[in-house]
Amino acid sequence: MTSKVPPGLEHFSRLNQAIWYHQPTTTSTTEPDLVLLVGWMDATPRHMSKYAIGYEKLYPSARILIVTTTQVDAAFRTHAANLKRVKPAVDILYTLPHDTKLLVHFFSNGGAFTTNMMAKAYKEKMGRALPITAMILDSTPGRATYEATIRAFSVALPKNIILRILGILFLRVFFILYKLGYWLQGKMDLVDKARMDLNDKCLFDIDAPRMYIYSVADDMVDWRFVEEHGEEAKSLGYTIDREKFLKSGHAAHLLIDPDRYWETVQRLWSSVS
Structure with a gap:
């Protein structure tokens, strides 16, 4: 039986159980060409639709690619099985020109795990880092x-x-x-490896500025671990910005203050557009 499509994703194509894709017919010189949204562990399409809807309002000409990750993916699946899961998304990334405008936005350690895996697959095939224009690290990286x-x-x-x-x-x-x-x-472990990979210049070019969005009230990823990673990135030459919430839970900043959240996204993108 086909599962019900979450509100907001009706016009998205479902490429497999983990991936949704939207291709608008309009173009823009100032908006992202592609927004890659990589969800937290066990984030459902319904969860991710809230972010997709927000991005469509901000950047109606941008293509949107959603990738989800489950507990089974992160903890039990083989590397080969995970590569098969993300293959439709990576195949799209392979087609991007080197001067594409790519905004990558991932959530929590589960999203960091999958983003790193896709970046490595891209580097292995294309021989260069994924052409990211700007990157948002939402509630990540932590420590295990x-x-x-x-x-x-x-x-x-x-x-x-x-x-x-x-x-x-x-x-x-x-x-x-x-x-x-x-x-x-x-x-x-996988979480510490993800932290290290996110600051690997072979995978993530230092020319792509990054925004860390996190919260003091997050009980899954300590805000101090996030700030520590940002400082490490800064010392390596990355341009970083931070938006520190005080009361929002894990990957829940959008729910607490949507205006502030989307203004933060716009602040990052305006720095590169």
Whole structure:
């Protein structure tokens, strides 16, 4: 049975279970040619439609490409399976001219994970960094701390109290084994790897300014981790700006103050257009 299309995405094409694409017929010299929206872990198309609607109002001539990521994608799928998931999106990115106007906007550590994977696939095939004009890091990057990770994965647990308790117990054991596995292999975990990759000049050109949007009230990604990453990026030569909310939850800044949120997006884009 075909799932109901969320309001706001009726005119989008669904390329696979994870990807939606909108291609307007108009063009503009000042708007982005393409907005790449990469959702947080378990963000649904309905969640992402709120951002798509906002971008259509701001930049009606921009193409919009939405990519979603689930807990299974981030924690359990193989690299090959994840590449297959994002293939329709990466195939579109391959066709972009080097002087394209590309705005990349991703959310949380799940979005950072998928964005990095697409950037690496692009670099491997094209031999250069993804031609990003500007980038928004929304509620990311954090670190894989114990409590924050449990909260992030608990979001999708059943509401039934017994099943929820069992699920949380499983997650606590899983987290310990997860960290232990990476430690025994002498490797960074996925979140720390994502932090490092986001400041890799081979993947993300320093000419693309970036906006960090985050909140003191975020209980999944500590605002200090976000600011720390921004300072590291700045020291490497990236141009950064920050919009620090005080009361919004994780990836929920748009819900608290939509005017401020979209003004922040416009501020970044006006700096490059």
